[in-house]
Amino acid sequence: MRILLSLLLVLAWPMANAQEIVFKASVDRTAIATGEQIQLSIQLVNSRERFQAPDLGGLVIVGGPFESSNISYVNGRMSSSITRTWRLTATQPGNYTIGQAQVRVGGGVITTDPITITVSKGAASPSDPYATQGQRGDANLFATITVDKSKVRMGEQLVATYTLYSRYNNLELSKYELPKMTGFWAEEIDLGNSGWEPKPRQVNGVAYNVAVLKKQVLFPQKSGKLRIEPLELTCLVNRSFFDRGANIPVRSNALEITVSDLPSPAPTDFLGAVGDLQLKASIDRASVAVNEPVQIDLQFSGRTNLKLLEAPKLTLPPDLEVFDPKTVDKVTVNGGGMSGSRTFQYLLIPRIDGQFELPRLTFSYFNPEQGRYVQLETEVFTIDVGGAAGATGGAATERPVQRDVQVMAEDIRYIRTGDLALRPADDALFGSVSFWSALGAPALAYLLLLGWHRRTAAQREDPILQRRLKADRVARKALQQAEAALKKGSGADFHDALNMALRGYLQDALTLTPAQLDQERIAASLSKHADGAEVAAEVQRILSTCDMARFTPGGASSDQGLYDAAVAVIGRMERMIRS
Amino acid sequence: MRNLFLLPLVLFSLGINATPVDSLLRAAEQAYAGGDHQAALSGYTEALSHGRSAALLFNIGNCHYKLGDVALAILNYERALKLAPGDEDIRANLDLARSRTKDRVSELPTSQVMQRWYRFAGGRDSDHWARRTMFLTVLLFAALAALLFIRRQTWRNIVGVGAGVLAGLMVIALLMAYVRHRSINSHDEAIIMAPRVEVKSEPTDRGTVLFVIHRGTKVKVLQVQQGRLEVRLANGSQGWLEEDQLERI
Numbered sequence: 001m002r003i004l005l006s007l008l009l010v011l012a013w014p015m016a017n018a019q020e021i022v023f024k025a026s027v028d029r030t031a032i033a034t035g036e037q038i039q040l041s042i043q044l045v046n047s048r049e050r051f052q053a054p055d056l057g058g059l060v061i062v063g064g065p066f067e068s069s070n071i072s073y074v075n076g077r078m079s080s081s082i083t084r085t086w087r088l089t090a091t092q093p094g095n096y097t098i099g100q101a102q103v104r105v106g107g108g109v110i111t112t113d114p115i116t117i118t119v120s121k122g123a124a125s126p127s128d129p130y131a132t133q134g135q136r137g138d139a140n141l142f143a144t145i146t147v148d149k150s151k152v153r154m155g156e157q158l159v160a161t162y163t164l165y166s167r168y169n170n171l172e173l174s175k176y177e178l179p180k181m182t183g184f185w186a187e188e189i190d191l192g193n194s195g196w197e198p199k200p201r202q203v204n205g206v207a208y209n210v211a212v213l214k215k216q217v218l219f220p221q222k223s224g225k226l227r228i229e230p231l232e233l234t235c236l237v238n239r240s241f242f243d244r245g246a247n248i249p250v251r252s253n254a255l256e257i258t259v260s261d262l263p264s265p266a267p268t269d270f271l272g273a274v275g276d277l278q279l280k281a282s283i284d285r286a287s288v289a290v291n292e293p294v295q296i297d298l299q300f301s302g303r304t305n306l307k308l309l310e311a312p313k314l315t316l317p318p319d320l321e322v323f324d325p326k327t328v329d330k331v332t333v334n335g336g337g338m339s340g341s342r343t344f345q346y347l348l349i350p351r352i353d354g355q356f357e358l359p360r361l362t363f364s365y366f367n368p369e370q371g372r373y374v375q376l377e378t379e380v381f382t383i384d385v386g387g388a389a390g391a392t393g394g395a396a397t398e399r400p401v402q403r404d405v406q407v408m409a410e411d412i413r414y415i416r417t418g419d420l421a422l423r424p425a426d427d428a429l430f431g432s433v434s435f436w437s438a439l440g441a442p443a444l445a446y447l448l449l450l451g452w453h454r455r456t457a458a459q460r461e462d463p464i465l466q467r468r469l470k471a472d473r474v475a476r477k478a479l480q481q482a483e484a485a486l487k488k489g490s491g492a493d494f495h496d497a498l499n500m501a502l503r504g505y506l507q508d509a510l511t512l513t514p515a516q517l518d519q520e521r522i523a524a525s526l527s528k529h530a531d532g533a534e535v536a537a538e539v540q541r542i543l544s545t546c547d548m549a550r551f552t553p554g555g556a557s558s559d560q561g562l563y564d565a566a567v568a569v570i571g572r573m574e575r576m577i578r579s
Numbered sequence: 580m581r582n583l584f585l586l587p588l589v590l591f592s593l594g595i596n597a598t599p600v601d602s603l604l605r606a607a608e609q610a611y612a613g614g615d616h617q618a619a620l621s622g623y624t625e626a627l628s629h630g631r632s633a634a635l636l637f638n639i640g641n642c643h644y645k646l647g648d649v650a651l652a653i654l655n656y657e658r659a660l661k662l663a664p665g666d667e668d669i670r671a672n673l674d675l676a677r678s679r680t681k682d683r684v685s686e687l688p689t690s691q692v693m694q695r696w697y698r699f700a701g702g703r704d705s706d707h708w709a710r711r712t713m714f715l716t717v718l719l720f721a722a723l724a725a726l727l728f729i730r731r732q733t734w735r736n737i738v739g740v741g742a743g744v745l746a747g748l749m750v751i752a753l754l755m756a757y758v759r760h761r762s763i764n765s766h767d768e769a770i771i772m773a774p775r776v777e778v779k780s781e782p783t784d785r786g787t788v789l790f791v792i793h794r795g796t797k798v799k800v801l802q803v804q805q806g807r808l809e810v811r812l813a814n815g816s817q818g819w820l821e822e823d824q825l826e827r828i
Contacts, residue, residue, distance in 0.1 A: 415611050420634040421634065422635060423630050423632060428709075429706035429708040430760040434711055435712075438717075442719075443716070449727065450727065
């Protein structure tokens with residue numbers, strides 16, 4: 001029976017060769033949406049030749065080729081067929097043409113007909129645009145850089161992920177270089193022992209093995225458009241015992257991050273922290289002895305670039321010595337960014353006893369979610385500093401270390417209060433009438449005084465005038481003597497004094513020498529005045545009366561009438577000469 | 580004699596007390612103390628229409644400083660300083676305000692020696708030198724008059740030398756009074772009020788930009804042409820800018 005079957009086969013072979021050879025391509029449908037799959041089958045009937053897949057015109061092979069062969073006997077005639085099947089998909093909408101497949105049979109070539117596939121846009125396309133873009137470059141192997149935010153504030157953290165997509169079964173990274181970051185502070189996220197993700201990821205309907213190569217937390221340090229350069233790497237694929245494999249260069253997309261400035265003006269206690277922060281301040285004890293340390297902890301916790309957080313400066317009363325703070329970090333960097341806490345431990349040493357109030361510390365950070373500055377503040381701590389530990393009462397003899405008074409801040413001096421002594425703007429003493437008159441008045445007064453003084457001086461210089469001016473005064477003096485004699489009742493002295501007075505007056509007033517005192521000269525000198533002759537006669541009468549009395553033996557009695565006459569005549573003469 | 584000249588001043592300030600200006604000043608003072616610098620500023624500015632003084636301008640400067648306008652603070656301090664060049668408070672605040680301007684061309688902070696000179700040259704108030712001149716004039720002529728009557732040679736010598744010294748002092752005081760009067764009434768210095776001013780080489784739009792100065796910088800006005808001013812900075816740089824970019828002191 002077995003022999004018979006073999007025989008039949010041998011007999012049938014030439015017959016089978018004579019069968020018609022069919023080569024055709026078919027698809028299960030010609031219109032799909034992106035991400036959906038079609039099945040391409042190419043069937044070769046009655047031939048055992050190998051054939052290759054046609055040009056797929058941009059469609060991506062998702063699965064296949066799967067091969068099936070089939071031999072059938074129909075009415076004693078054997079026919080065989082080989083069918084190769086591919087599952088294809090399209091990542092982009094458009095028209096695709098599956099080219100002609102060729103097979104050599106005998107001396108000729110048989111081709112299939114081209115097939116046109118219409119791909120419309122899929123309903124939902126959740127695929128990453130960067131992956132789509134990478135897929136368009138090389139559908140089998142590409143890399144992407146993605147960020148969780150592309151518009152950030154300065155200092156706000158963002159996470160960049162570097163991902164490799166591959167459809168090769170066997171892949172080794174032979175060279176790989178992270179892009180250089182300019183304008184960013186980058187902090188690597190520890191991914192642990194990561195390799196290919198266990199589940200393949202679909203990109204536009206195509207499944208890829210995915211490996212996250214690296215994740216970084218980025219903090220932009222300047223505003224503007226910052227560019228993340230592409231990731232470049234080289235992969236060695238399909239290496240096996242039999243094959244040396246192929247090196248494929250991969251270049252990812254580049255990214256542009258828009259970094260906007262923080263709103264201005266920033267609060268004065270803003271030190272550059274951006275994110276979400278809490279502040280907790282604590283003090284280890286509230287009462288110490290002099291020179292014993294106190295520790296103040298400032299704990300900042302939350303999500304921000306904690307590693308760049310600077311220690312805020314404590315404004316402390318001058319007699320507290322403060323040391324540079326110790327920094328204790330509990331920072332984790334993971335897919336969510338950088339978070340944790342940073343604690344500044346300040347050591348204070350009070351140098352003088354007393355009660356110290358540590359001022360409230362304020363700290364501002366920018367919260368990008370709320371888009372505003374948030375101010376944190378600590379409570380006010382009070383430290384009670386007692387006397388020096390172990391003080392023995394010798395403190396008074398110890399000299400404290402003197403230091404300069406510290407200037408803590410500068411500010412303007414306070415306003416003037418009370419009466420501001422307002423005056424009209426044009427009210428100036430200089431140049432005013434009162435100013436010039438106050439200068440002129442003393443000068444004028446002086447000039448008047450000077451004129452008067454000059455005149456009196458000139459008079460003093462003239463002896464005759466002086467004599468005449470003094471005549472009256474001299475005569476009065478002499479008359480006083482006469483009056484005294486009159487009261488005493490001494491007749492001789494009286495007439496003597498009266499004579500002297502009158503003669504002296506005549507000499508001074510008329511500018512005559514004693515020898516010139518005769519009747520004619522006196523009359524002549526007085527004649528130019530009215531009543532001159534009468535006065536001269538009177539003078540003559542008094543003089544002769546005096547002479548007579550003087551030479552009367554035994555002396556004449558004093559005479560009130562004569563005295564009065566002498567006074568009267570001197571007065572008359574004085575008036576005459578003055579006029 | 581001196582008190583006699585002060586008398587009109589005293590009467591004048593008594594007259595002020597009777598007006599509402601005094602209550603205006605008191606309200607502004609309280610507003611400032613309470614931190615309401617805006618209210619204090621408007622109060623003091625209103626008081627300025629009733630009269631001026633170095634103290635009032637100083638207070639206005641302080642309000643502007645507290646409100647963050649350094650340039651207006653400088654302007655008012657400079658105006659106050661013109662009335663009272665010897666006032667240390669005004670000078671201290673002016674130095675502080677100047678240190679907060681953008682341009683560092685301005686003068687050095689005042690030294691002790693200069694402060695003494697300013698205090699001497701400024702006098703107690705703007706009329707101080709005028710009053711000194713008047714006082715010295717009276718003394719001088721009194722001494723000259725005394726010379727007419729003094730006979731003893733020793734006293735004549737003493738009074739004569741005294742009169743000579745008085746005459747010298749009087750001339751100096753008159754000069755100082757004149758200089759003070761001139762400086763109070765001259766307005767050739769100014770403060771830049773525009774945020775940014777390009778100083779050009781010519782009084783036209785075509786001029787080359789020589790340098791850029793900012794709000795709060797003090798300049799000296801040299802001349803005016805075609806509505807533009809030639810100014811000089813404290814460091815000697817010179818150029819042209821527009822009238823509305825500055826405010827005269």
